[in-house]
Amino acid sequence: MDDREARAVTKLEAYAPPASAAKPLKPTELLASLRTALESWTPGTPFWIFGYGSLMWNPQFHFDAHHVATIRGYHRAFRVWSRINRGTPEKPGLVLTLECGGSCRGIVYRIAPDLVQEEMQRIWKREMAFGSYRPKWLNCVVGDETIRALAFTVNRECTGYAGQIPMEVVVEAIASASGRYGPAHDYLFKTIEILRRHGIRDSRVEQLAELVRQRIAAGQAAA
Numbered sequence: 001m002d003d004r005e006a007r008a009v010t011k012l013e014a015y016a017p018p019a020s021a022a023k024p025l026k027p028t029e030l031l032a033s034l035r036t037a038l039e040s041w042t043p044g045t046p047f048w049i050f051g052y053g054s055l056m057w058n059p060q061f062h063f064d065a066h067h068v069a070t071i072r073g074y075h076r077a078f079r080v081w082s083r084i085n086r087g088t089p090e091k092p093g094l095v096l097t098l099e100c101g102g103s104c105r106g107i108v109y110r111i112a113p114d115l116v117q118e119e120m121q122r123i124w125k126r127e128m129a130f131g132s133y134r135p136k137w138l139n140c141v142v143g144d145e146t147i148r149a150l151a152f153t154v155n156r157e158c159t160g161y162a163g164q165i166p167m168e169v170v171v172e173a174i175a176s177a178s179g180r181y182g183p184a185h186d187y188l189f190k191t192i193e194i195l196r197r198h199g200i201r202d203s204r205v206e207q208l209a210e211l212v213r214q215r216i217a218a219g220q221a222a223a
Contacts, residue, residue: 019089048149075102093177093184
């Protein structure tokens with residue numbers, strides 16, 4: 001490890017909360033949060049959910065329609081520590097949330113009414129195990145139509161919320177961490193790939209991806 005890597009790791013340790021702070025929701029708490037989120041949905045009617053990160057390139061649920069959509073008042077941001085899926089307790093990665101301000105283009109999916117309970121339980125176990133998000137119903141603009149959809153927005157009270165941290169720390173976390181589902185940078189690059197496939201530009205994410213590529217290349221050159 002060279003001096004630059006050592007400084008980056010030291011900074012990463014300074015900003016990431018201790019592993020002991022990450023506590024998963026109890027099964028009863030997880031179920032209660034899902035029930036609360038579904039209170040605004042009328043059974044028997046179409047159900048829509050907005051994807052802006054891994055739900056775009058790896059949805060893992062059944063849907064019968066999807067559209068590129070825009071939400072206003074939120075933007076993508078890598079501000080959630082990942083200690084299992086894209087990192088470890090000792091070396092966490094970072095994944096996306098919807099942070100306040102700006103706008104975000106993503107994909108809105110429709111789930112058939114008779115599959116909502118089953119599919120949402122699957123999604124909830126994946127996305128809400130640590131209470132990392134605040135599920136909210138947001139207006140998604142699709143052409144001339146507005147669709148009300150559920151989205152996973154920022155939860156600043158969660159122990160996994162990173163907040164606004166130095167770019168150097170963000171780059172190091174994404175470039176170096178790896179977890180159960182693979183490297184954190186793979187999550188970032190797959191997000192970029194699916195955005196481009198749907199004709200979506202996100203300058204913040206594109207700039208971050210370039211910095212991470214440079215960091216990975218520098219590390220390989222020094223090895």
